[in-house]
Amino acid sequence: MQAGIITIGDEILLGQVVDTNSAWMGQQLASIGISVPGKWSVGDDLSAIKGALQQAVQNCDIVFITGGLGPTKDDITKIALADFLGVDMYFDQATYDRIVAIFKKLYKPLSESHRGQCMLPQGTKLLHNSQGTAPGMWFEHEKKHIISMPGVPSEMKAIMTEEVLPKLKESSSLTILHRTLLTSCMSETVIEDKIQPYIKELPPYVSFAFLPSLAQVRVRVTIVKDKQDFHAQAELDTIVENIMKIIGNDVVYGMEDATLSSVIKHLCVNKGISIATAESCTGGGIAANLVSTPGSSDYFLGSVVAYRNEIKQQILKVNEDILSHYGAVSKETVEAMVMGIRNLTHADIGVAVSGIAGPSGGTPEKPVGSIWVAIGNASTMESYFIKGYLERQKNIDYTIIFALSKLREFILRHYVDERSAS
Incomplete structure (x- = not known):
């Protein structure tokens, strides 16, 4: 399965905001076996957003969109989606009631622009946003999936973690396991040369990725097997243990997100x-x-x-x-x-x-x-x-x-x- 990512916002194209969303999303999608062959960054422009949507839908099974769901006039992602999908907009009372409750709890006045945040394209499945007011949206279009989320990183991550990723995992027939070894002071080529003889002996459902940075290399091991195979975790553990022995404990300093x-x-x-x-x-x-x-x-x-x-x-x-x-x-x-x-x-x-x-x-x-x-x-x-x-x-x-x-x-x-x- 392949996914495309569309980031929306003039501030990204102008370099005023660095797009960290697509990098994080790519990592999360890779962890469940979904590759990202393409990414589009567009400004707050209806034709540009619809053009990116057209390209992404043609080339990908799932399209992720971040940005443009706020209450201001330049937040036009929902309008672009409605035009692209050929559907009308409707006022979602449940979303409005939730926003009213949030603002009441914060003792803040609710502006008229927040009503506009509740105008949604027909046919959307709402995704709960535990970190903000704008809900995520999930559409099905010509056997493809379009998922739209806020551009605020904390809100996007919450929707992805709590709503999107669990649904994608449920629909998969595969078990996909990853382990990342963290190394320092040994080059990518030296590490690869050391473990290449061992890699050649492994079955095709085991893959490796080498992710170098300054003086450090992340070695990611991935196993993709049928969900009914209950030995995948033990197999991954054995492979990682063998790789550590080959590279050396003096070089491998940790796993996953250790520093x-x-x-x-x-x-x-x-x-x-x-x-x-x-x-x-x-x-x-x-x-x-x-x-x-x-x-x-x-x-x-x-x-x-x-x-x-x-x-x-x-x-x-x-x-x-x-x-x-x-x-x-x-x-x-x-x-x-x-x-x-x-x-x-x-x-x-x-x-x-x-x-x-x-x-x-x-x-x-x-x-x-x-x-x-x-x-x-x-x-x-x-x-x-x-x-x-x-x-x-x-x-x-x-x-x-x-x-x-x-x-x-x-x-x-x-x-x-x-x-x-x-």
Whole structure:
């Protein structure tokens, strides 16, 4: 089954609003085995909306529309749908009564324009909107399905999650299961090369998708089987377990929606480990990433952004001789920064970074993208050199992910594995 997505609104075409709806919808539809071969973005124009509808209906089994269901004059999706379907509009009293009740509860006056929100095309099956006033609408047209929802992301997601997806799942004769492995610091091609021999041995109802981003790759495994096959989940579990062994636990850091910071928090809290960071070129980005996970105060002690050498010396007590002899971007300096932040905060583990993010500041010996990362505790120090990019923000973002990934590996090697064996 194939679906098309139409997003409506001048604000999207003008770049005033970023369309996150279609990306989220595509993910949800893929999870139940519905592919999205096409997407249309159109403004608040009747002919443009009807043209997109015509193309989408011709090419897809289901058409999803977001936007244009509000109470203002530019919200014309319902009019376009009525014209396209060749039906009249009617006033839906139940929708109006619900809007009146909502506004009464909020102690807000109801405007006349809200009556217009209750004018709906004939033949619609209403979809309850638990997050707003505009209901979703489901039409059947020439053996195709047209589903229209508000453009507000929270309202669209509520209707999709509570109304649309359950109905689509019920109508399917298939069991579709997904599992997503999250990896870091290994390229898409290397991962694919590693698991390709294993993939070739799997049956055709098992598929893989590789979704790369900066320093990270999501590996999605999908099984599509008949609903009567009750062994699909166990089969998926076995495949995922085997893939993890092939790629390596040092590379696979989690599943589904986990983040490096959430995984690190879990490890640190379980093992009673405290962390502190000393950052130069990342400007506190590692610390910001760590504290983005709720409860980070249980293990994260603090951070020093030592951008200038004077701060490295005064606060982190990096020896002036190290800075003058080796430079701020060096193995020796980041290791001294680790010792400095640990002494300052009494953290079990210190993380330090220093580098040339760019676009200026590079030399022939240390070009833009030269970055050092160090991680250490009372007995062990590990240092890494990164040859990054020419783009400043890409260097910063990559270094943050790299440092977090190596921090996780450090904890696994020196705390989890050792303590498990003892």
